[in-house]
Amino acid sequence: MTTLFKKQTVVPITELEQSMLCQSDGNLRTKTLQEEFQSGVRWQKIPTRYMKISPGDLDKEIAYCKDKLKDRLLILGHHYQRQEVIKYADVTGDSYKLSKIASMESNKKWIVFCGVHFMAETADLLTGRKQNVILPNMTAGCSMADMAQFQDVSDAWTDLGTILNSDSLIPVTYMNSTASIKSICGKNNGIVCTSSNAEKAFEWSFNKGEKILFLPDQHLGRNTGLKIGIKDHEMVVWDPNMIMGGLSKKEIMSSKLILWKGHCSVHTRFTEDQIKNSRINDPEVNVIVHPECTREVVDASDYNGSTEYIIETINNADSNTTWAVGTEINLVKRLAENNPDKKVYCLDSMVCPCSTMYRIHPAYLLWVLEGLIAGFLINKIEVSDHDRKYSRIAVDRMLNL
């Protein structure tokens, strides 16, 4: 169905909250949930008792619950989680690594995913029916995933089908998308990718078709397209708020890569000027960034790659080297702590944690763990049978790359 009217642009609440959390003093210390709510955030409601528990008491109570549930519980912690949460993780990693680990731990009945919603969905896809995936705070979404809504992507797919032969267009979605978007890809000969295998996924797609629709991160899509030799003029951006994505028939016909207009509000904060300044301050600095950064930032850096790549590169670097890092602040701080023989700092002097990852306050973790002890399954993530079937197809294609 062709969109007839220009829609009103909606800025996800997660985007607005992102700027509210930025601080200049670098103090990321966890406060009581009540104090954190006072900064104006809109997080999931939780019983009042949890609002006032001090960080010290939360620490003791979580440790007690973890011990009680230990044989049946697996806590997964994404690298971007705050320190007061990641310390309880049985395993840490990026979204893909954590989901794979969840799929291998079939004896664990409860998998508490300290990350964001699409990650818990992916873990649910990859785990058995008898396992339960729990997200401690249901409002922990991802602003990038929120930028590709199911109806908008369905409409775009239909619109593009009026111009292109649908067999020639392969939908590719980044792991950072909802199960319903992954399902669209699975149903239409498409695939899922991560930032570490995006190039392979693009090559796989061009063996099957002539064009790619890449969702939802335009920057990862553009950076990957450039790496495999796609020219600037062969890439166009589809704006879901415009009629026909804001593109002419000619632009769509002559493109090879159609990029969804989405972005990560954390990684697009990094700029070329920050890189220039770090090089002025230290000509020997190594600049390493995530490919969700803009093309200009990736071009100006020395290294770029996935979260796991960034960690490995810095961990394996020579002593006395200096690293300016363009990724989420909690990970950068941990890298600095784990590499005392190197100088590691964030490219951005403002401290801006990912606002949605930040929603996993320890009080939410305690709430779901106490629920399990009392026999309640709070915040279970369950992908529908339809989306499970088709998104699994797209994920399996990636696993077979």
Ligand code: SF4
């Ligand atoms: S860092 Fe960016 S892509 Fe990752 S969860 Fe946060 S908003 Fe989403």
